[in-house]
Amino acid sequence: MSQLVILDNEAVQALADPAHRKHRQVVSHVQVVASRKRRAAPIQVVVPTAVRVEAGWDRTSPAWAFPNRLRIADVPLGAALASAAAATHGRTGVSVADAHIGAVILSASADKITVVTSDPGDMRLVAGDRAIVIARI
Amino acid sequence: MATLARVDWPTCTTVMWYDLLMDVSAAIERINILLDADGSDTSNTSMRIPTTLRDAAALVIKELGVAPSVTALTTAALRAALEAVVMQAVLDDHYAHHPQVRPELGDLAVATAELDGHPLAAEPERLRRAADEISAHHPDASPDEVLLWAEARALPAA
Numbered sequence: 263m264s265q266l267v268i269l270d271n272e273a274v275q276a277l278a279d280p281a282h283r284k285h286r287q288v289v290s291h292v293q294v295v296a297s298r299k300r301r302a303a304p305i306q307v308v309v310p311t312a313v314r315v316e317a318g319w320d321r322t323s324p325a326w327a328f329p330n331r332l333r334i335a336d337v338p339l340g341a342a343l344a345s346a347a348a349a350t351h352g353r354t355g356v357s358v359a360d361a362h363i364g365a366v367i368l369s370a371s372a373d374k375i376t377v378v379t380s381d382p383g384d385m386r387l388v389a390g391d392r393a394i395v396i397a398r399i
Numbered sequence: 400m401a402t403l404a405r406v407d408w409p410t411c412t413t414v415m416w417y418d419l420l421m422d423v424s425a426a427i428e429r430i431n432i433l434l435d436a437d438g439s440d441t442s443n444t445s446m447r448i449p450t451t452l453r454d455a456a457a458l459v460i461k462e463l464g465v466a467p468s469v470t471a472l473t474t475a476a477l478r479a480a481l482e483a484v485v486m487q488a489v490l491d492d493h494y495a496h497h498p499q500v501r502p503e504l505g506d507l508a509v510a511t512a513e514l515d516g517h518p519l520a521a522e523p524e525r526l527r528r529a530a531d532e533i534s535a536h537h538p539d540a541s542p543d544e545v546l547l548w549a550e551a552r553a554l555p556a557a
Contacts, residue, residue, distance in 0.1 A: 293490055294542065302479065328489070333486050395514065
């Protein structure tokens with residue numbers, strides 16, 4: 263069973279900063295993913311690029327070296343996802359970053375989708391009818 | 400990683416440890432660049448693998464259709480394995496620099512439950528107690544084993 267793990271803004275910020283009070287919790291999530299990957303489980307951590315913008319994650323900045331090296335893939339806001347995100351934004355009034363998360367959720371082919379988030383309500387809103395797991399931080 | 404051989408000794412152990420960390424960091428950086436690069440440039444590689452494994456792979460391709468070719472299957476598997484190794488090396492490097500953030504078994508059990516939407520994710524303290532109990536007898540227990548143990552403990556006695 264394939265699994266997609268999506269990080270929201272606070273998850274990204276917590277991951278990047280060892281002094282962040284939720285850093286250890288998000289590192290634990292990443293450690294579980296790494297352990298599963300070593301057992302050849304089809305699992306992937308991703309970050310929508312609009313979330314990266316909101317969190318200030320500049321991949322060219324040395325300040326983001328730790329998350330940069332963790333093989334967390336960008337999901338760009340291309341034309342199709344932008345349309346889906348615009349519809350979600352109009353429907354729910356969430357932020358652009360959260361609407362991008364919603365578009366990623368709705369377009370993902372993974373069997374299971376987990377969102378690491380501090381805002382479960384908005385994530386359920388943007389997921390619409392798609393079943394997701396919320397890993398609350 | 401081959402670059403670790405650069406460490407000279409005998410010398411001050413602090414310097415050795417520093418060199419070790421720097422070499423791993425540089426290797427991770429280089430591996431990540433290679434993994435992210437455009438993979439259209441290919442090379443012929445000769446590998447000796449068990450004949451039975453080769454035959455099993457050929458059957459998987461022909462009968463189960465999980466990949467277009469043995470080469471594609473092997474490449475995907477190798478990429479996944481390398482990504483897993485890099486990810487763990489990055490985490491280990493991070494723990495070496497920040498020992499206080501290294502997750503304990505209880506943390507990993509909670510994270511496992513949270514990622515999977517397991518009902519026990521709502522009871523982190525129960526999972527942490529279960530991790531303490533199981534690690535007292537099985538120091539190498541996995542987070543999944545902690546979850547099983549916690550579930551078993553929650554069952555009513557027959």
